[in-house]
Amino acid sequence: NAGVTQTPKFRVLKTGQSMTLLCAQDMNHEYMYWYRQDPGMGLRLIHYSVGEGTTAKGEVPDGYNVSRLKKQNFLLGLESAAPSQTSVYFCASSSAPVETQYFGPGTRLLVL
Amino acid sequence: TQLLEQSPQFLSIQEGENLTVYCNSSSVFSSLQWYRQEPGEGPVLLVTVVTGGEVKKLKRLTFQFGDARKDSSLHITAAQPGDTGLYLCAGGSYIPTFGRGTSLIVHP
Numbered sequence: 490n491a492g493v494t495q496t497p498k499f500r501v502l503k504t505g506q507s508m509t510l511l512c513a514q515d516m517n518h519e520y521m522y523w524y525r526q527d528p529g530m531g532l533r534l535i536h537y538s539v540g541e542g543t544t545a546k547g548e549v550p551d552g553y554n555v556s557r558l559k560k561q562n563f564l565l566g567l568e569s570a571a572p573s574q575t576s577v578y579f580c581a582s583s584s585a586p587v588e589t590q591y592f593g594p595g596t597r598l599l600v601l
Numbered sequence: 602t603q604l605l606e607q608s609p610q611f612l613s614i615q616e617g618e619n620l621t622v623y624c625n626s627s628s629v630f631s632s633l634q635w636y637r638q639e640p641g642e643g644p645v646l647l648v649t650v651v652t653g654g655e656v657k658k659l660k661r662l663t664f665q666f667g668d669a670r671k672d673s674s675l676h677i678t679a680a681q682p683g684d685t686g687l688y689l690c691a692g693g694s695y696i697p698t699f700g701r702g703t704s705l706i707v708h709p
Binding site for chain 1: 649
């Protein structure tokens with residue numbers, strides 16, 4: 490039982506490049522979330538999903554897209570990376586919206 | 602969006618001291634969660650409080666939910682270096698909102 494895993498752990502991009510962050514959970518959770526964490530800003534919700542095939546916008550969705558083709562996976566895409574997207578990205582999952590969120594170890598992204 | 606204000610933002614104390622951190626909002630929450638995040642890791646749930654006035658204890662940590670369910674506090678007794686981390690509160694009626702956190706450093 491690995492919980493929530495994220496790949497990659499660290500990535501450096503040049504401005505304008507694209508990439509996809511992968512989140513996988515093995516707890517059969519319906520809800521999955523993508524957050525970004527910046528110094529002094531706490532966790533800000535980018536997008537979330539309430540089940541396979543569904544996605545919804547969070548607080549800071551601009552510049553990101555997501556897909557939930559399989560229940561266990563939630564992908565976060567950056568089509569054209571910008572320096573403002575330099576951050577630590579966390580994925581989380583939960584069985585219900587107000588239940589415990591289980592977080593992955595994070596992906597550290599640097600956009601030059 | 603329901604906003605959660607956490608205070609203080611930073612706290613640096615010596616081992617053995619007591620401390621309290623706060624999480625406040627103008628909105629009523631159906632439940633409120635406290636998470637701790639250690640450097641380089643994702644947050645981990647400490648406790649969920651649901652009932653107004655509720656008090657929960659987790660070893661040296663005491664969590665209280667305000668009577669009106671708009672605020673919460675976390676009190677740590679005799680802090681230890683292992684308590685060092687970022688303490689986040691989260692609440693909401695549907696998808697939870699996170700506060701900005703209190704960064705705690707406990708010096709040996």
